[in-house]
Structures are given as structure tokens and as C-alpha cells.
Amino acid sequence: MTKLKYALTIAGTLLVLAGLSACSPLSVINAVSPGNALQADADVAYGLKARQRLxxxxxxSASNSSPVIVFFYGGNWNMGDRADYAFVGRALAKRGFVVVIPDYRLYPEVRYPEILADSAAAVAWTVREIKNYGGDASRLFVMGHSAGAYNAAMVALDPGLLARAGIKPGVVRGFIGLAGPYNFLPVENVETRSVFNYPDTPPESQPINHVSASSPPALLIAANKDEMVNPARNTGELAKKFRANGVPVREVYLDRVNHATLVGSLATPLHALAPTIDVVQAFVNSDGGRKQ
Incomplete structure (x- = not known):
């Protein structure tokens, strides 16, 4: 059995088990994702609100020189829980990174632009505190999937967000986006419209409109079969904008995953589905491509 067939068999088995046990596929993936030889610090406050926890x-073996990744999960800005993405934290920590996974306030409690304030606050907390967890704040990357990739992109590209959180924008060494919506005006998704004040969604809500020559390097990963977030319109157009501004960017398009299984491929049991984690590791270890 090839590695791919083995991974697909595992993925199918996980989905069957999830159905039989009334658990979500993410819960099953977490249950079979190894966490040994790792340290986890749970439910750390980065603000005063109930969802401002990470x-x-x-x-x-983390030392104060370990690179740091702040990962934002997706969920259309109206759902999600950091505990569901423990597999992401474990897999990336296994590769030598200190990983921060924050919750953030969701719609309808907040909407754009306030919906981004928690992401900036979580990064600000990381800059100030991560040395106490073995991470090097000067090697900080932001990463996200789907709506979380949007949050990460905005934190990396809109200097005002971190400035309002009391942090210099230049602290972000690189941005890693998985299947992110970066260029989605006019808003077509009915559930998303209220989040972005449709039909009065401002152009500055779009990550693509914040790219400049001072933006950090980017790694953009997308699934060719993504039926939720158009990879050409979002990943492809954002990459073009980076290049037009002279900013290093790498695009990776994958055939054997879709919008959801792209992030699932980060789980240790599902690495054979796609080389996602290897590509992420190479990008971070090269300091966003600065080291070749």
C-alpha cells in the first residue's frame, strides 16, 4: 500500500469513526495525533474577554531561540474553538516550533473591523510573553486556515492592527496562508455578508489591498479543488500583488486535498495526503525564504 493510499484509508476511517461516535472529524484527528515529547500550556489569557484565551x-526541548507560529483557525468568523486544532499545535511543535493557537471573538458579538482586534492582541501577547515559553519573538510567523488565514493576512499586512495593539508591525517575519479569502469583494457568501457590513464592505477589509513593499514574505497554500474559496481569485491574485511590490512569495497548489482536508493534512497521521507541513517547516526555517 502506498503512503497516499494509507493516508486516504486513515482519513476515511477517521470519518467513519466520527460518524459512529457522534464526534467531529477534528476530535477524532486530535485523538490519534501524538502529543508525547511536547509541552502544552492551556487556557492562557491574552485579554479580559471570555474568548480571549490561547x-x-x-x-x-524548546529554547528561547525556537521559531514561533501563531495559528488562527477558520470557521467563517462565526464558529470555531482552539481545542479542535490541537493537532495543528502538536504537529508543528513536533517540528521544533513554539505554537500559539488563540480563540477570538466571533460574529455576532463582533464584526469587521473589530473582529480582527483579538488576532492582533494575541500576536501582541506573543511578542511580549513567548520568551517565557521557549520562543523567540524575533522569529515570529502568523499562519491561518480559511477565515483564520484572512485574520493572519490582515495582521501581517495592515500595520494599523498591530500598532493599535501596541506592537510595531515589523515583528511579523512571514505570513502563511492556507486556503484564505484575500480578495472577495463583493461578498458572495450570504453568511459572511453580515460580518463585513454588506453591501457597504470597505475596500480596506481586503488583505490584497494592504500589500506593500514593506510586507513580510508569504507562503500561500491552496487546494486546486477548493469549492469554498476560489484559489485563483484569492491565492493567485494575492501572490501577484506580492510580486508586483517586490515581496518574496511562494505559491503551492495541491491536488489531493480540498478546502477542509488541506488543514487536516497537518495532522501527523495524515501527512501523506499532502506535503503541507514540510512546506511550512521549510518556509519558517528559511526565515521566510531569506535564508537559502
Whole structure:
């Protein structure tokens, strides 16, 4: 059995088990994702609100020189829980990174632009505190999937967000986006419209409109079969904007995953589905492509 067939078999089995046990596929993936040889610090406050909490994952051998990844999960800005993405923290920590996974306030409690304030606050907390968890704040990357990729992109590209959180925007060394919506005006998704004040959604709500020559390098990963977020319109057009501004960017398009299974491929049991984690590791270890 090839590695791909093995991974597909595991993925199918996980989905069957999820159906039989009334658990979500993410819960099943977490249950079979190894966490040994890692340290986890759960339910750390980065603000005063109920959802302003985060978890930190780190290698047992983490030193103050370990690169840091702040990961934002997706969920159309109206759902999601950091505990569902423990597999992401474990997998990346296993590769030597200190990983921060925050919750953030959701619609209808907040909408654009306030919906981004928590992401900026979580990054600001990381800059100030991550040395206490073995991470190096000067090697900080932001990463996200789907709506979380949008949040990460805005934090990386809109200097005003971190400035309002009391942090210099230049602290972000690189941006990693998985299947992110970066260029989606006019808003077509009915559930998303209220989040972005449709039909009065401002152009500055779009990450593509914040790219400049001072933007950090980017790694953009998308699924060719993504039926939720158009990869050409979003990943492709954002990459073009980076290049037009002279900013290093790498695009990776994958055939054997879709919008959801792209982030699932980060889980240790599902690495054979796609080389997602290897590409992420190479990007971070090269300091966003600065080191070749």
C-alpha cells in the first residue's frame, strides 16, 4: 500500500469513526495525533474577554531561540474553538516550533473591523510573553486556515492592527496562508455578508489591498479543488500583488486535498495526503525564504 493510499484509508476511517461516535472529524484527528515529547500550556489569557484565551504548544526541548507560529483557525468568523486544532499545535511543535493557537471573538458579538482586534492582541501577547515559553519573538510567523488565514493576512499586512495593539508591525517575519479569502469583494457568501457590513464592505477589509513593499514574505497554500474559496481569485491574485511590490512569495497548489482536508493534512497521521507541513517547516526555517 502506498503512503497516499494509507493516508486516504486513515482519513476515511477517521470519518467513519466520527460518524459512529457522534464526534467531529477534528476530535477524532486530535485523538490519534501524538502529543508525547511536547509541552502544552492551556487556557492562557491574552485579554479580559471570555474568548480571549490561547493555548501554547512547544517541544520539550524548546529554547528561547525556537521559531514561533501563531495559528488562527477558520470557521467563517462565526464558529470555531482552539481545542479542535490541537493537532495543528502538536504537529508543528513536533517540528521544533513554539505554537500559539488563540480563540477570538466571533460574529455576532463582533464584526469587521473589530473582529480582527483579538488576532492582533494575541500576536501582541506573543511578542511580549513567548520568551517565557521557549520562543523567540524575533522569529515570529502568523499562519491561518480559511477565515483564520484572512485574520493572519490582515495582521501581517495592515500595520494599523498591530500598532493599535501596541506592537510595531515589523515583528511579523512571514505570513502563511492556507486556503484564505484575500480578495472577495463583493461578498458572495450570504453568511459572511453580515460580518463585513454588506453591501457597504470597505475596500480596506481586503488583505490584497494592504500589500506593500514593506510586507513580510508569504507562503500561500491552496487546494486546486477548493469549492469554498476560489484559489485563483484569492491565492493567485494575492501572490501577484506580492510580486508586483517586490515581496518574496511562494505559491503551492495541491491536488489531493480540498478546502477542509488541506488543514487536516497537518495532522501527523495524515501527512501523506499532502506535503503541507514540510512546506511550512521549510518556509519558517528559511526565515521566510531569506535564508537559502
Amino acid at each position: 493555548d501554547v504548544y512547544r517541544p520539550a
